[in-house]
Amino acid sequence: MLTMNDNSEQKWICEYCTYANYPSSLKCTMCRGPKPFLSENIYKLNDEKTHHSSSNTHTGTSASSCERLALRNSWSCETCTYINHSRDSVCIQCGSQAPISTNNIQEHVQPLKISQHSDVAQSLSRSRNNSPPASIINIENSKKAPPNSKWSCPTCTYENWPKSSKCAMCGTITNNHQPEKEPIIEPSENEDDRFRASPNILDTSPSPINNPNNCDYERKIRNLRRKADWNWLNACIGIIEGDPNPVEAYLSSGGDPARTLTASEVAILNRSSAFDVGHTLVHLAIRFQREDMLAILLSQIEGSGSGVKRVPSYVAPDLAADIRRHVTSTIRQRKGSFACNFVTELTTFSLPAEIELLPTPVQEQLFTELLDKDAQEQLESEPAVINWSLELTVRLGSRLYALWNRSAGDCLLDSVMQATWGVFDRDNTLRRALAESLSQGGHMFYPRWKEYEASQASFLQYSLEEGQWEEDWTSLLSLASQPGTSLEQLHVFALAHILRRPIIVYGVKYVKSFRGEALGYARFEGVYLPLLWxxxxxxxxxxxxxxxxxxxxxxxxxxxxSSSVLNSRQNTQHSNNIGSDQLHSTYLPLVDRDRKLLPIHFLVESELGREETILRQWLDVCETEGGILVAQQFLHKRPLLVAQMVEEWLNHYRRLMQMTTAPFVRPIPIQDYSSEGDTDDE
Incomplete structure (x- = not known):
């Protein structure tokens, strides 16, 4: 209902309180009721509104400031865009709910209640190791909450965790909430037994709810450290770090190589990436690729003797490391068209003659701990590859012994380093020199390698294309540069150039399986000469x-x-040039037991048919009284570091000899070191 006032302005009457409002008012000034809908011309109303605003401008009233004030105290409906007052909870036009704001947050936030049947409660119960479900928490009605219960915000009634200092919903800070501290539980007398009995009692993962501090955990670890078997734990650490000394000390003291790690021992070691519950020394050796230690452990488990491999480099590891560093310093690269690495010092390793003076039991133990008995048996079994002539082994004293070697892919490089310096190539010194020589001197190696392989292929009635040759050459270069990978004939040929001396390989002719079946032809046996030098x-x-x-x-x-006498066909020209630093010489056969000449690898077509002449050019070749063609191997005086290493290695067996030759033979005591103080046994 509309009416006219004295100023000729048409007011509208509120339907709720009958108050007369100005036409520009959209709500009743008295009761805030909505203005009735009028079927008027919207364009006319807009003109009237514009006229009214312009009249207000003439009267000095700022309409825009009034509109901004009205908008500040109102809200727009998200459904119909109607402008409502801030006190309205629903839209007057369409009845939609008002949007939630910071002014009416208390009306919309409901208290958080967690029941035992809710998904949140079930997930919390599962995360607490199958603990019983929590009871229904109702902060509004509880008078006395447990120490670890949630607290309700006085502003928005949101239930917060006990450690929260302010409300996570509205940010209200509470001053009267102080979470109680958990008491420290003192360890009981049988707590160490409880640690050993339960594998899951040491949980290293942090849990702020179940374990707010690690004081109790550290106390338990310290208690376990005092009672731990450190001889066993040091053996585990030794395998990880590649140190065989603590492993041998553990085995020598009667330790069980099949012993497994417990949960408490894994917690003491505190290296979850390396140690797992249930692992043995064998597991660790396989995981970290310690082939030398793995052989020791497996032989110990199988029960073949003591199982401890006591090679000179293991007895004196510091001297062995010095020798390896010295070998690295002796490698140079030849300048010129053939950029191949070479060594500047030439040595030949041999076993000391004092071994033959040891008693038979001690001598047998020495050979067990030094030699590779499996390789020795295979090379001496019928048809024998080595030691097949009594004239060489007995009369000339040239019996060959196969030294124990690591079973990794670096066995070729290790054996070359053992035959010259008596140590393993742990630092990959020879492998780096090999890869560089083949890469930078490939233009010299490749033609001879290709021609030799092509002649071998034609003998087997097949041929390769140029792309296949290049692909095979790239593969050989890649093998030379990757530690732990097995090597081929070309690598032996290149090593002969690095050592600047011939290499004679005595090998089985056929590779057999574990059941004795022939798998294929082994081509390694033969003589490798540094033909490119x-x-x-x-x-x-x-x-x-x-x-x-x-x-x-x-x-x-x-x-x-003592030296032996050869027949008159011996080449005395080179034997007379033995210097003062050379002790004696041994003799290596250049023929097999059928008196057939060993093959010379990587000869080109122009050199075929002159094999014996080529051997005499590169080796001191002579013939025994029995007609065996042999190469003379001069034994130089040992370098100082090698002599010291061999001396320390011999001292161990000298002590064993003294114990066995004493008037009253007593069992050899096991040397063990304890940190608990001196004992009567020591």
Whole structure:
């Protein structure tokens, strides 16, 4: 209902309180009721509104400021865009709910209640190791809450965690909430037994609810450290760090190689990435690729003797490390068109003659701990590859022994280093020199390798294209640069150039399976000469290697006590040039037991048919009284570091000899070191 006032302005009457409002008012000034809908011309109303606003401008009233004030105290409906007053909870036009704002947040936020049947409660119960479900928490009605219960915000009634200092919903800070501290539980007398009995009692993962502090955990760890078997734990750490000394100390003291790690021991070691519950020393050796230690552990488990491999480099590891560093410093690269690495010092390793003076039991123990008995048996079994002539082994004192070697892919490099310096190539010194020589001197190696392989292929009635040759060459270069990968014939040929001396490989002719079946032809046996060097740049003393089913071993002899007499066909020209630093010489056969000449690898077509002449050019070749063609191997005086290492290694067996030759033979005491103080046994 509309009416006219004295000023001729048409007002509208509120339907709720009958108050007369100005036409520009959209709500009743008295009761805030809505203005009735009028079927008027919207364009006319807009003109009237514009006229009214312009009149207000003439009267000095700011309409825009009034509109901003009205908008500040109103809200727009999200459904119909109607402008409502801030006090209205629903839209007057369409009845939609008002949007939630910071002014009416208390009207819309409901208290958080967690029941035992809710998904949140069930997930919390599962995360607490199958603990019983929590009871219904109702903060509004509870008078006395447990110490770890939630607290209700006085502003928005949101239930917060006990450790929260302010409300997570509205930010209200509470001053009267102080969470109680959990008491520290003192360990009981049988707590260590409880640790050992329960595998899950040491939970290293942090849990702020169940374990707010780790004081109790550290107390338990300290208690376990005092009672731990550190001889066993040090053996586990030794395998990880590659140190065989604590492993041998553990085995020598009667330790069980099949012992497993417990949960408490894993917690003491505190290296979850390396140690797991249930692992043995064998598991750790396999996981971290400690082939040398793995052989020791497996032989110990199988019960073959003591199982401890006591090679000179293990007895004196510091001296062995110094030797490896010295070998690295002796490698140079030849300048010129053939950029190949070479060594500047030439040595030949041999076993000391004092071994033959040891008592038989001690001598047998020495050979068990030093030699590779499996390789020795394969090389000496019928048809024998080494030691098949009594004239060489007995009369000339040139019996060959296969030194124990690591079973990794680096066995070729290890055996070469053993045959020269008596240590393993742990630092990959020879492998780096090999990869660089083949890469930078490939233009010299590739033509001879390709021609030799092509002749071997034609003998087997097949041929390769140029792309296949290049692909095979790239594969050989890749193998040379990757530690732990097995090597081929080309690599032995390149090592002969790095050592500047011939390499004689005595190997089985057929690779057999574990059941004795022949798998294929082994082509490693033969002589490898440094044919790409000038003869004056090389020495004529070879080294010997043994090859058995994918594995190389260094073949060395014991220093002879006296030299032997050869027949008149011996080449005395080079034997008369023995210097003062050379002790004696041994003799390596250049023929097999059928008196057939060993093959010379990587000869080109122009050199075929002159094999014996080529051998005499590069080696000190002579013939025994029995007609065996042999190469003379001069044994130089040991370098100082090698002599010290061998001396420390011999001292162990000298002590054993003293114990066995005493008037009253007593069992050999096991040397053990304890941190608890001196004992009567020590």
């Amino acid at each position: 000038d003869q004056t740049f090389c020495i004529r003393t070879p080294i010997a290697l043994g090859y058995t089913r994918g594995h190389f071993s260094a073949l060395v002899s014991i220093e002879p006590c």
